[in-house]
């Protein structure tokens with residue numbers, strides 16, 4: 001059975017709403033399990049054992065949240081050494097006040113190093129989390145889940 005790990009950080013709830021929508025999308029696919037974890041609680045083992053990864057972050061000061069960066073800092077070398085991470089599929093979703101570019105670019109750059117494989121266009125929400133944003137997050141979750149289940153990545 002495929003498992004998708006969703007790691008996220010959220011202070012005022014916006015990224016968490018998006019993460020919950022990603023989970024709904026994942027769970028709409030038979031035989032796929034979503035594991036939702038705040039980034040500071042996610043472990044190397046979570047990363048190595050999942051079939052795919054969804055990374056959610058607010059933009060803080062033109063960058064990803066420190067907690068998401070900390071997850072990368074803790075797992076980067078051991079994940080590369082294990083080789084279990086090589087080109088594992090991932091998707092990203094960002095909540096920002098009015099931009100989001102810096103958070104997204106910083107995640108995408110680090111993902112290249114693991115290396116992870118981007119399998120769907122990221123969702124970047126600016127301002128209020130609308131129904132459209134949540135629908136796109138559900139699609140994001142459904143897409144990576146269906147792809148992992150089918151083994152197409």
Ligand SMILES: Cc1cc2nc3c(=O)[nH]c(=O)nc-3n(C[C@H](O)[C@H](O)[C@H](O)COP(=O)(O)O)c2cc1C
Nearest residue numbers: 010011012013014015058060061062096097098099
């Ligand atoms: C410390 C801090 C720094 C922020 N920096 C940015 C920023 O650089 N660009 C931006 O568009 N929004 C910025 N914001 C707004 C947040 O990205 C936005 O409110 C986001 O939806 C918060 O997500 P959350 O509700 O999951 O915590 C910042 C917010 C905080 C608290």
